[in-house]
Amino acid sequence: MSDGSYIRGGGGVNVEGARLGAALALAVVIVLAGCTVWQLVSTAAANSASDRLRRSGVPVSITVTGCSGISSGIGMGIEYYQCEGTYRLNGVQVTALIHGSQALIPSGRVVPGRVVPTDSTSLTRTGPGSTPPPQPSVGSYTVTIILGGLTLVGGAALIVWRHRGRLKLPPPS
Numbered sequence: 001m002s003d004g005s006y007i008r009g010g011g012g013v014n015v016e017g018a019r020l021g022a023a024l025a026l027a028v029v030i031v032l033a034g035c036t037v038w039q040l041v042s043t044a045a046a047n048s049a050s051d052r053l054r055r056s057g058v059p060v061s062i063t064v065t066g067c068s069g070i071s072s073g074i075g076m077g078i079e080y081y082q083c084e085g086t087y088r089l090n091g092v093q094v095t096a097l098i099h100g101s102q103a104l105i106p107s108g109r110v111v112p113g114r115v116v117p118t119d120s121t122s123l124t125r126t127g128p129g130s131t132p133p134p135q136p137s138v139g140s141y142t143v144t145i146i147l148g149g150l151t152l153v154g155g156a157a158l159i160v161w162r163h164r165g166r167l168k169l170p171p172p173s
Contacts, residue, residue, distance in 0.1 A: 022162065029154040036147040043140055053122050057114035060087040062098060062125065064105045081105070089117060100125035 062085040069078035080102035086095045098105075098113065099122075105111060112127040 022158070025154070025158050025161075029151060029158055032147060032151040032154060036144060036151050039144045039147055040141075043144055047140060049122060052116050052119070053114055053124060056116050056118075057122065057124075058089070058117055059126070060089060060113050060115050060123075062087045062111050062113040062123065064098070064107055064109050064111065065095065066107050067104050069104075085111075085113075085123070087113065087115065087123065089115065094120050094123075096120045096123040098123055098125050 064083055064085045067081040067083040070080050070082055071077065072079045081104045083098045083101065083105050084095060085098050086093055088094075096115075098111075100113070101111075111125055113123055113125050115124070116122040
């Protein structure tokens, strides 16, 4: 190794600010696009589940078998409860998580519910003290629409910025 080829400390790295900014902006647009798709899929799934429960759900009597307190962090109090219960459908006893309520329900209490016969995970509490499933609507897609709009605006701004020197506008007359 000759003395001229070795640089102690490696020297500096030149970073072009415009290229770095463009790469970061592209990363933000890609993340926004991913969030938009994820939000669209999860909203559509929630609306579909709610619609199935409303159309195909059958009433059942749920016997609460126990509840677990869910806290919001270390050392925090209980924020809500997740309860599990059993119900009989077509002569078969099924145990599942009870949706539609975040309140503590004493073990052994029988509460009204609804379930889609082909989907035991759809078990939802109905009646007093329960939260009704949301009605599918265009309004449930508000966050998706906002995220999609931000993605489009960001992508358009990135394209315009990238091609700003290549656009040749005619001189004003």
